[in-house]
Amino acid sequence: MKFLLARRDFRTLFLALTVSMLAESVLVLALGIWVKDLTGSDGLAGATFLALSAPMLVAPLAGWVVDRVPRRAVFIALNLLTAVLLLPLLIVRQASDLWIIYAVAAGYGLSYIVLSATVNALVPELVPADLLPDANSALQTVKQALRLIGPLIGAGLFSVLGGARLAAVCAVCFLLASVGGMLLAGRKVADQSSRPPERLTWASEVSAGVRYLAREPALRKVALCSALSMIGLGVGESLYFAYVDQGLGRDAAFLGVLVSAQGVGGIAGGIASARVVRRLGEVGAVAVGIALFALGSLALVHPTLWLALPASVLIGMGLPVSMVGMNTLLQSRTPADLLGRTAVALDTLVSGPQALAIGLGALLVGVVDYRLLFGATGVAMVFVAGSLWLSRRLAPPATPVARIESDSNSSPKARR
Template sequence: MSSFAAERRATYREVLAVRQFRALFVAQLLSLVGDRAAAVALGVLVYERSRSPLLAATVFGLTFLPHLFAAPLSVLVDRMPRRRVLVLCDLARVPLVLLMLVPDAPLALLFVLLGLVTLCEVPFDAARTVVMRSVLDDDQYPVGVALSSAVYEASLLIGSLGGGLLVAALSVRGCLLFDVATFVVSAVVVRLLVDEHAPVVEPDEQQSGLRQTLHFLLAPATRRMLWLALVVAGVATGAEGLSVTVAYSLGGGASLTGVLAAAIPAGTLLAGLLVPRLLTRTQQRRVALPLAGVTVGALALCALPVGVPTLVGLWALIGAGCAVLVIANPVVMAAVPDAHRGRAFGICSSVLMAAQAVGILAAGTLADHLSPTRALAVLGGLGAVALLPVALRGLAAAEGAADARHEVVAG
């Protein structure tokens, strides 16, 4: 009873009033805005020089690939002061982007530079997350995660449009210089407003290894929450990967593609902001499985002969269920000691990226043999099967608790 009474719902104003979180929030915002603009600008540059849609698409693919190598890079966060990692990652990206401005630079060089720029995001995000966990208390941290997630989803939602407008207004060169400026300002903000946050060094070096980090991540409660997040991320990303195919199969073309592509991040943004604001930490953990069920259920309903507005609503529900990821982050960070959080963040990022890749591959394979909407329904069914072990374990735990209460009453 006392643990429930101790929990409270922190407000967004309260979280934004924390100086160091506010600095991290601004740094993340600057980084995302600059990166989205630079990705669009580089995509335009590559297409103008090559006239190859594949090479232009490769630009956007390279913004995700380095996260597969997140685990080894994130170890830096457990070895160096976290503020230093943040500043070095920002400053390292400045010369890399400037090199992209070299006239007639080979496309292969541009791809390598973009990959290296994205690679710097991995320890930056890990350090930002670990510092955020340190400066916010247990009730504030889920709200801080929600704000960070909202910024990310909003960048996906408006990134292409905003990047296109910036390219039109500033030119490709101007967008890349704008990206450089965001990194410089971010580094200054972090250096002036964020404390050093030296990592906790454990006396036994072996205890800081991969095996011990996995031990924390694979604890039953943490493992179940991670599994929910992986399943939801995988099937939701698979649905996003079919947005073009679904739109054209319904005769909607490019306009419907844009609406569907925006519906999932919009649903994630809204639900991600509401869940931590309206629910306590215990309540959030309780709704994690139902939220995952919303995603797979909405996918399954896509096979029904519904109109386009209803389909868009279902896609927004797919995104709403992704609020599970906002719930999972605080659970994982609470289960892992400070000395292991950088590595833990990297492992989770790598596994999450792998789950998204599997989701896209599965969705594409299904769509090759079925209609796009039926492929989505089957993907939802596979997701439901994957959630079944967690659901059964939760049911068994509930029955065990009910039996225990009955014995107490009978006694």
């Protein structure tokens, strides 16, 4: 970590992303609470999350933009536009203003998609290939930490400041992230304005990331297995209320304890993920992450407190380990001029089915015992993890990297 933070550009990006991710973790929950406060409707509050995810339909266009505009410029503009996007929330006062919250939520959802692809494409421009696992690990660790404390901060600030003032605070955070982007050197590894020698239609260029993902063996395998694991994770998320109520015999508020345990596991997984990638390779790391999901799901089949907390920690650990492995594989196997589109295609394939799986789980838990569903999910993910583990030769571990010396302006030199 110290070698990364010694590099001025990565340190700047790290701080800028920390500020913007804090605003994100606060904002997402606060919008739903705000709608509930204005209308008293759980359904309308839940629709906020639908508005946030709706822009996934235009995700391929986001990848095309990231590959056709310098990534530093996209990062700056995106954070600046997000800050401006939040300003209409300052005039929300009553239920008739609900459409403003939904419109802002949809706009922010699109901003999040583009930002995710931009960061995936920008990181390889700021750090050498042998430090990609460490860079992704650092960012995932912060993300998991904010996932743990962000909702608490958001709920607390909303109760103290109200929705409009909280939106103003988040806008300032995005503005600061934009300023951080201006301090980046803006180096790039390839000419992003170049075009393939053959003549391509606009539709072909937009879909190029999907086609590359389909023909690259390691990425294709990881994408498929990760999508299946996210389906299992989505189904599992719908079972927690039944698990806490019927299994543990506790109030629904106890779910917050399990979520906190997942957050602790997420931080631990984020810290350890770079080492896992170096030892097992990117594909092996994703397999380990999915295996942790599987073990956690199987442990929840027997509802008891002494298994509930460790199982939640295991599930929390699985996400950053698999994400760091997947992102590092994406960055190391994808040409620079395709990275934005491929990143969006991968994110859509992996994250999209999870939302549908949450709905499926909510339907199934009404007719099937939640323990059977946890067991079936866990067994299915064991097979997915096993299949991916057997394919780890597609991306074997890299040669161990020696200690790296770095300063703020020079490339690191490995001591042989």
